[in-house]
Amino acid sequence: MKQSRLPLVTTLLLLVFFYLPILVLVITSFNSSRFGTTWEGWSLHWYRRLIQEREVLHALSNTLIIAVSATAVSVVLGTTAAFALHRYKTRLQRFHYTLIYTPLVVPEILMGISLLLFFVAIRMDLGLFTIFLAHVTFCISYVAMVVLGRLQDFDFAIVEAAQDLGASWWASTWRVLLPLLAPGILAGGLLAFTLSIDDFVITFFVAGPGSTTLPIRIYSMIKHGSPPLINALSTLLLLITFLVVWASQHLTRESS
């Protein structure tokens, strides 16, 4: 029987759909024109400008510091929250579930303003730390939901079996439970990282002097600056992301 061409065509279309805009962005980043739509020749002009832009690089480092630290903390807190929600079905836990669920449905602007009012009320100086706290607040919910999904079809008999065979609580958690949950935790962590790195609304409100992040900077540049710089920056970010993904795949393949 002749194999259907449909899957191939669909895959190709999907890839085009996903990657064509990115490709356009990468190509325009080498366009010497300031207004992306007319082609004025290849140039590294915007990359040179980017290296000289102290504020953009500062915003980039702010964004990365927050994304990495907020992800790390929300992964730990989110996973433990998911675990508690799954194991204990008391009325208190039902309330806990609502609390975890709410940030997913509350409009961002409301969350941003209420966090700002809160920080102002307790006289906390706005800055990287308040952005970090705000990001942890909404990232926890996403991590918890993803891990909870993973726990739903997790067979706890395996953990009990390990304990029957003499594994301590610590050993059964560290060597049985966590490795099995790892894909869920990793997915939650990646989701948190992506959300943190491109959050604008909440970050705008809780950012303080000196803590402008990349999204805030980019929004202002779109209205009032030079968009090609952003294309160059995005291309570099893409390159870094691909390198990280490639490296992590490479490493995991070696260890297994």
Place this chain on the structure above:
Amino acid sequence: MNIPGLSRLLIVLSILTALPACQQSKPVLHIYTWADYIKPELTHRFEADHQCWVIIDTFDSNEAMYAKIKAGAGGYDLVTPSSYMAKIMDDQGLVQQLDHRLLPNLKHIDPDYLKIAIDPEMHYSVPYMLTNTGLAYLKSRVPGFEPTWKMLDRKELKGRVTMLNDMRETIGAALKSLGYSLNTINDGELDAARDVVIRWKRNLAKFESEQYKTGLASREFLLVHGYSGDILQVQRENSDISFDVPVEGTSIACDDFVVTRNSKEVMLAHQFINFMQEPDIAADNTNFVAYLCPNKTSYPQISEKIRQNPGVFLKPEIRAKSEVIQDLGANNVKYTRIWDQIKAAN
């Protein structure tokens, strides 16, 4: 994740977060402004001259910035809101009265602009950058261009024209075309302006406040209603673009320096305002930003291209007919109402 990797990351993070701490020994001036609005070399020079650090944070709309400062977000010393927003901030007690003894360079500020400014005595604000709203077009594709709002009625340009997606600017253009003030609160005048905008709307591609620059550079639009600062930036790319201000008058917008009430570096903030109004520095900055710093002494030092541009330096008779958009308080509703009618009309 392997533990050594994690701890290495934590070390890097702690070094990165410790970096700003090293800077604390010098005073830090925090400026809250639009992106690319101050020539970077000039802030570096200020840092060297005054042994301080200048940290710039950016916002993307007056309203968002106001919401944040009003809610109590502190730490910013200098902010550059548009004039109408500076007025609101002053009314709300969010900004300080300026100490003119620390600002000797205020004598360079263009008195012609101050005549129409919202804060002509510069009690709480110093004008930083001006922009005029006008019409930009492609010389090769719009023959017989005349500097008048009536251009928006040209049927041969149908579907290739944009107007700003800003109720005050666009209704203001219609009011000016009828010879009224663009700050009017007279219902009859506003209704007449509404009918004009609805007539124009039939000729438009869309209301557009950001992409019109790109659209004009790529020849998608032939005639656009836009800000002189934006258009000057596109003109550097496409010499076919020309800009002019309608003879009926237009709106002049200005972003002002204000010092926040809770500023910790009041002295440094004043020094920075004064520094930016040093004539040679103001000219250098104008050439870089492409908006116009209304510093009269600096005008002769501005590049020929900007000085010869009739859309930047208005003819006195057009300037006399132009106005600054003012906040109308409770009467803003009148504009919102007819803007809704315009948006709903077809």
